[in-house]
Amino acid sequence: MQKPPSTVPTPPRWAYLLTAVYSLVWLAAWASWLWVPWERMWLVALQTITFACALPVASGWLLWCWRGANPSRVNRFLSATGAYVLLWQLALFSAGHLAWSAAASLLGRLGTVGLFLIGLSWTIWAIDRAGQRRELARRLAHAEQRPLEAMPTHDAGADAAARTSDPLDPQAWYYGRHNAKLNQSITALGAYSIAFVLIVLFFSQLGGCRDLYEMPAGGGQQQQLAQTVKVQKIIKKKFVVNPFSAISFKVPPIDEVKLQLTEITEHAYTVGYGAGAGAGFAGGSKQGKVRFIRLEYAGGDWDQDFGIGADVNMLVEYGVRTSQKVAERTESRTIAQLKSFPAEKSPPMVYLTGQRNISLSDSEIKVLREYLLEKHGMIFGDNGGSGHFHNQFLGMMRRVLPNVRPTRIPLDDTIHRIPYQLPFLPYVAPHGGKDALGWRVDGRLVCYYHPGDIGDAWTDDHSGVAPEVYEACYQLGTNIIFYAHTEYSKWLASRKRNK
C-alpha cells in the first residue's frame, strides 16, 4: 500500500535561524537559572517565558522531522533528543518554582539517567558509523591495488598491515586481534561514562561556586520579647509590722511604686542584630532573606515531611514573628554543595532530620566540620522518629567534632530565651529522650539537637499536639534560627573589624 503524501512541509530557512537564536537565549536563561543566586521578578519572568517557549519549539521540530515531507531517521532522533533536553529542563524549572521539591529531585535524577542513555546511544551510533566509513575506505583502497583480493576474505597478514592507531577504527592495534569490535564498544562505553561524570561534576561544582546565602539587611536587638502584661486592678496593700520583732525586717517602699500599667505591653524593639534600619542583621544585604535549608544525606530519609509542610510553616512563622524577610520556599542541599558556599556567604544554619541511618563519607564529615568551624555554621538536628536516629546523630557528631562533647542545653541559655523565653522544652514524642543537646565551640552552639520531632509540630495539623506545645515548638524554632543568624552576624562584624 502506498504511503499517503505528508501534509507537513519541510522546515523553512527562517525556522533554522529562529531556532539558533532561541538556543542562545535558552542557554543564557538556563545559565542564569543555575548560577545566579539572587531572584528578581524580571529575571524569573524572562526565564519562565524562555523555558515555556520550549514547548512550541520542540513540538514544531518534532512535527517537521517525524511527519515532514522528507523525514530521515537521524533528523527524527536528533529532534527527539533536543526536545527531551528542553522539556526536561522545563519540567525541572516548573517543579522548582512550584516548590515540588521531591518531584524536582526525582526529575533531576531520572532526567540525568535518561540523558546518559541518549548520549550513549548517539556515541555508539557515531562510532559505528565512523568505523564503517573507515572499513569501506580501506577496502576501496585495497581494491584499487589488487582488485581480486578485494573479496571479503579474512587475511591475517592483510589485517595486520592495515592496523592503525585511530580509536574510531575497529582495526586499531590496541583493540587486539580477537573481538576487536567488542573491545572498541567497551572502550567507548568507559570513555563516554567517564566524560559524562566529569561533565556532570563540572556543572554541579560550577553551580555550587555561585551558591550564596545572604541574610536580610537591617538591625535589631538580641533581647527577650517583652511579656504581655495587663494590670486589671490596683489593690492598695496594707502592712502590719511588729517593731519589736527579732527578725531583721526591712519594709520595701512598695507604696511608692505606682502601678499604672493599664495597657498591654508592646514590642519596644526590633528582632534582629546590628544597627541597621528594619528587622534584619548587620552584614546582610538588601536582597538577602532568611532561608530554611535542609541537609541531604545518604542512608536515611532526609526528606521526611519535606516540601510544603513543616519547614515552610516554620519559615513563614519566623517571618511573621520577627518581621524579617524570609524566602518563599524551603530548600535542600547536599553536604557536598555546602562546601561550595563561600565563607561569608554560607548558610548560618542547616536543618537535618530523619529516622533511619546517616551514612556520611570521610570527605562529607570534613565538609561539615569545615562548615561548622570555619564558616561559622550551625546544624539544627531533629530526631524524626526513632531511638536509632538518636544514636546515628550522636555518632555523626562524634565524627564531625571528636573533641566536643554534647551537653544538655540549660533552659536559661540564650537559645532558649531570645526572642522567646521558653519555660520548658516542648516535644512531639520523646524519640531521643527529653533533653535538648548542644555542641559548643568557644561558647557558641555549633549544633542544636532536638530529641522529639519538633518538625512534626510545625506541620499543618501539628500532629495533634496541644496548642501550647506546638506554639512552644514554633517559638523554639524561631529562637534557633534567630540564634544562628545572630551569631553569624556577630562573626561577620568581627571579621570586618579585623580586616
Add this chain to the structure above:
Amino acid sequence: MAGIPKTQQVSQVERGSVDRSGWSRQPDCRRQPTSRRRTWSWRLAGLTCLLMLLNGGGAVAERLDELPLDRWKELREVERYQLNIAEKYYREKNWKVALAEYEKFLTLYERSVGAPYGQLKWSLCQVQLRKLNTAIKEGFQSVIDYWPESPEAIAAAYYIGQSYKDMGEVRKAKTAYQAVLDEHPQHLAAALAAVDFVDLTMIDDDIKKRLELWKLLTFEMPRTRESQRACETASRSLAAYDFEFAAFDEGVAALATTYSEPQLPTQVVSVVRAPLGRLVADDKRRLQGEKLADQTAAWLQAQAPAAGTTDEAKQAARQHGYLVADVRTAAREAEQVAETYEQILSKLGNDDETLGRYAAWLRSNSQFAEARRQYARFTDAIEGQRLIGDSFRQEQNYDAAISAYQANLARDVENGARWHEQIAATYRSAKKYNEAIAVYEQLLKSDPQQTEKWLWATATTYRDAGKYKEAIGYYRQCNNFPNNYSEMAACHRAMKDYQEAIILYGQIVGGAPNSAAWAMLQIGHTQEQAGNKELAIKAFQQVCKSYPKASYASQAHAHLQNKYKITVTLGGGTDK
C-alpha cells in the same frame, strides 16, 4: 541581694507569718513549747558531739553542699527552723519549693551566718532546675561577691566550674577549676575540681595536664572521708598509666599511697591486668607486655609471705599464687598459668579453691576434659560433680550433664530440689520439653515451698514447647501480676486469639500503672494483627496521648507515621 525578688521579701509580711519572737507561723508547724525546744537543742548538741567524734574531732562539714554543725549551732532558732524546711524539700528533690524556701530564708535572714549557705543551696536548686546561667551569675557568683571569706565561697567557685562543664563551656570550666586548685589546693573543692578537670583533659587528650592532676590527687591531696574516693581513683589511673608505659615501680608507688601492705599485691594485679591485656594484644608492644608480666610476677615473688605449715600461712601462700596465675592469664601465657597452678597444688596440697580456679581457667580455654579431671579431685565431691555437670552443659553434652546431676541426686538427697532444677534446666537447654515438664511437675509435688517458682518454670517450658493452652493454665496460677498477664497475652497472640490478648492487656493497663504504656502499645499491635486497623490506630494514638513522656509514645508515634501515614498522633509533651 541577687536572685531575691522584692515581692518575695514582702510576702512573709503580707501574710503576717512572722511574729515578735521570730517564729514562723507555718501551717504545718505551730509554736513549740519551751521544753520541747530544749529537748530538741539537747538532741542537736548530742548529735553534734557524736558526729565530731566520728570525724576525729573535726567540725568541718565533709560535703560541699552541707552546712557544718558548728555553724548550725551559731544559727538562731528561727533561722534554723526556716533552713530546715528548705533542707527538707531539697532532700526530697522538690527543687522549686526548696528554691522558694531558700529564697525566703535569704529574704528574712540576710545577715545570718547561714546566708551564704542559703545562697549556695538556692543556686544548686537553680542547677537542678536546669537554669545554670542563673545559678552562676545570680547564685554562685553572689556567694563569692558578698561572702568572700565564707567556706561556701570556695564551694561556689568549684560549682561555677562544674556548671560551666555541664554547659559545655570547656575553656571557662578549666579556668574556674584552675582557680580553685591554685587558691585552695588542700580543700575538698580542689579534689573535686581536679577530678572534673581530669575529665576535661580527656576531651582534648591533654595527657600532660592529666598526669599532673593525677599526681596531685595521688601524692599531695589530703585524704579525707570525702576526698578518699577521688584520690583512690586517681592513684589507680596513674598506676595503670605507669604500668602501660613501662614504669612499674612508679605505678606501685602510686598504689601504695592508697593501699596498705596486705592489700597492695591484690590491687597491683587488679590494676595491671587491663594494661597488660592491651599490651599483649598489640603485636608491636607484645614484648613490652611480656616484660611487664615478668616484672609483676617477680615483684609478687618478692612480696610472697614466708613459708609456713599452718593453715593460715598456706592460705596466704595460695592467694599469692593465684595473683601470679592471674598475671600470667592476663599476659596470655598459658604454659606458665598451668605451671603456676601445678606448683601451688604440689607445694601446698590439694585444695578445692585452687582446683576450682585451675579448672575454670581450663574451661575458659575449652579444655573441658582436663577441667573435669580437676573437678574430680575435689574434696567436696558433690560440688565437684555439680561443676562437672556444668562443664558438660557448657559443652552442650546434655546427656552427660544430666547423668552428673543425677549422680548428685543420689548422693545429696536432702537437696533433691536443687538437682531436679538443674536436670530440668538441662532438659530445656536440650529442647526436651516433655522431660523438663515432668521434672517440674514432680518438683511441684515434692517442693511446695517454692510452688510459685515451679509454676512459672513449668509455664515457661510449656510456652517454649509451643503448648500455649497449658502455658496459660500455669501462668494463671502465678501471682506475679502483671508479668504473668503479659505472658498469657503473648500466648493468646501466638494462638491468634487476639480478643483474649487484648482483654489481658487491658487488665494490665488498669491494674499496673508502670506497665500501662507498654500494654497499650501491645493492644495496638494486637489489633493490627487481628486486622482491626482503625482500632489499632486508636490504640497507638492513645499511647501518644495518655503517656506522652514514655518511650513507648515514641514507638507509637513512629509506627503511626511509617505504617499508616498518619501524622495526627495526638502526643506531645514538655520536659517539665
